Amino acid sequence: MTRNNVRLLLGCLLVASRGGAEMPSLSYNPTYSETVRFLVAAGEASELVSVATIGQSAKGRQIPVAMVHDPRVSPLEVTRILVLARQHGNEPAGTVAVLGLLKDIMAGRGELPAQLSRICLVIVPMINPDGAEANRRSNARGADLNRDWIYRKQPETQAVEYLFNLWDPHVVLDLHELHWNDKHGLNTIEAPQAGVSLAAMGDDSRRLQSLILARLKGAGFPARVSSWDESCNMNLCHRHYARDHGRVSLLFESERQGLRTPLPRRAAMHRIGLDAVLDYYATDGMELRYPRLALAPASPEGGPLMPELGANAAEGISLEARPAEPAVMIVSPELDRPLSGQVRLQVEVEGIGDLSYISIRIDGQSRFFSNRGPYAFDLDTARLGAGRHAILVRAHRRDGSVVEQEYLVTVS
Template sequence: MKILLSLLLLCTSLAWAQPVPPTPFENGKFLTLPDSRDIGRYLAELDALSPKARLVSLGTSAGGRPIEALLMSESPVFLREYAAETDKPTVMIFGSQHGNEPSSAEAIQQLARELVAGEHPALLSRLNLVLVSMANPDGRDLSTRHNANDDNTNIDYVALNAGETRLLVDALHTFDPDVVYDAHESGIWKRVLTREQGWMTDVEAQFDMGNNPNIDGPLRAYTEQRLLPALIERVSDAGLAAVRYRGEITDINQSVARGGLGITNLRNYAAMQGRVSILVENRLDNKDGSYPTPRNIAERVRKQHLSILTMLELVADESERLVSLSRRARQQWQSGTEDGRILWMGVSFDVNRDEPEVTLPLVRFADGHQQQHRFRNHDAIVTREPVRLADAYAVIRERQRMADWLARHHIVFETVREPRELVAERLVIEQLLPQPKARPGVREKVQARVRVEEQSVTLQAGDLLVPMDQSLAPLAALMLDPRSANGLYQESEWRWLQPGEFPVFPVRLP
């Protein structure tokens, strides 16, 4: 009987251990990049091979290409219903938002192949994964940064002009991840820095987090003080020199800071929703260099894979505390101030007076000589215009257009059915101050000087009320308020900033 049982177990094991084919990139000996159709077929093959994988359509790109997520989990309920589990973080990984940064798409496929083959078994027992290998398939196939409509989806998370950005925002709500990981590559060759000044940047892996000061205070503190330093340390210990992201260095005379503070990017947008949000920028080698594979693509994929895998292992180890903080933040936001309800309308970087300069490595383009260069350090976060979160915001202009935009963000709002009298803080724009293009931190083009006048107002039928007792309230307020550096009205399609009374304003509910 024991022999029969052993044979049965062996046969079952052999039957389960189906051979998993290499990724299209691996199958091509790392010499050519597969197009989006090849990648889609491969993900479908992984779906068919494993009961722990499910391929889900998110929608279609501007160029008509499918955008898909491969779910991987040991939980049939998660695969079927996307349901969160109390003791398991859901991790959503986005690859190649910029189509000319392809290595993350290949690294994500490699990770999926390994998980289907039974490697890294602890990960699927401790995490639920949502893998979006190609967030921008148009850019992938066209070898461009943008989509087929020339939209830069990476900085579209306020306006939501691009269909791809709207699909990814929908996916955040569909799968409700605790962790969002956005994988990019950073080119070491820069037009001014390299061509005119003779230097290239020299970094292997840079990590940043959601850093807008309006992110839920406890969640932001945990990510900055514990999770991000631990990730950098682990990646470095694994053999890939990792550092805190210092932003794009394009000129030897510039100042440096960190990743931008604005919520137009996925990193801060997702974090404002109460999610741990991490950015990686792995090294994108100079296209004129000499490498074993085209533009060193095999090595770039290895670095992306190592970064992703290390992040997942860390999240698994931190799961209890991470899940608690992230889900509490999504239920009830609190600011980092004593009041707990304060939003900073103005945010930017300024000189760090405790560390006014930092030393960063550059490589001389002509001969590869490495040298440390000193840069002015402008990574101190400056805030202005503290505003206590209101009961609601009223909208009395272009109401249908605004309703469509709110719905795209999944922000709850009410359409007024009959005249309604409320106490309001009418916002009067007294002055508009154009902002310098080089102002670091945010994409604030115009700063509005605003006077607040408390008065009774009568909302008319068709006006909108956006309540601030919803989970997306702080995100909504930052986008709706004209005083905000992150406001919707900084976008070229929404030029509402004009002197006089503004048509969106806080109101007090009875």
């Protein structure tokens, strides 16, 4: 990398401090607009924080990113950690945790300021703003973003991949929450199995996993470890960045205990894990056991790497969503989990004003249709039999055109 490129990178990263800027307050469960306004204010208030947008959601909302780094040290010489939160719009704990981390960094609490001389944090607090605004797992097109990482058909996953290629992080952390009735019900940290061929990066993943587990248990958080190998679904974000890019990559899942665990405690689980990772990579004399990765800015020399979130975003202009693209989706139950017994399929449509009726086909056979909402269909999975099945939900317009979405589900 040329010195000019390094200066360009640092020029994008640094935001001049405008001392005295008042930070907006955040609610118990921050909305998208609260999150963006907080990030914009953070970028204006601190030279440690630079804020940009990496793309737009399916409904046109900007997807913000915050880069946090000591401006006296080149990001080429430190460990770069990418933190991803809120792929699933109804899992707010990761967003709460990373915004709390940003608050503490700006306040100079604990060892965080010193750690930034050895670490560059790249934080995406809300990958799925449309889902967050609707309190829905999927994006506005009905897609589960954490099942879209092989082909990356959705704008949100494309935006994160762009950010990854731009910053080449050493470490990727993906923050989630367990389903309310998950059979394990414990805070979970997932890393690749020892047999997965990732060399030193796999070793670091498992060391971090053990460290986080010990920290959680020491803080009174019941926890477990999970692992994956090549036989598992590779469409998940953390597995994609480990296998396809060879990075240290962990999944955090906070437990909900049947929705009894309050949001602050769920967020605290993520924060404990984040702090453990920061401590690990900021330790004096700690040498990374894999080659340093060089940054490769994707934009022409002299131009910005990413457009900043400026005053317009803070005033709400850039927060407006565009009209929804036509979409039909099953919003309940969560179809990435095995189905059993009696199941109610709840269907929603977006952006289809001339809807005539909804139909559902299972394994090519017509099963349900309705021309009156709410669109809910009771399915006896015992009649399908165990195994994989294809569910095709279709929204039929009055002009004869069709909008459809197919799901592959497992019946246990």
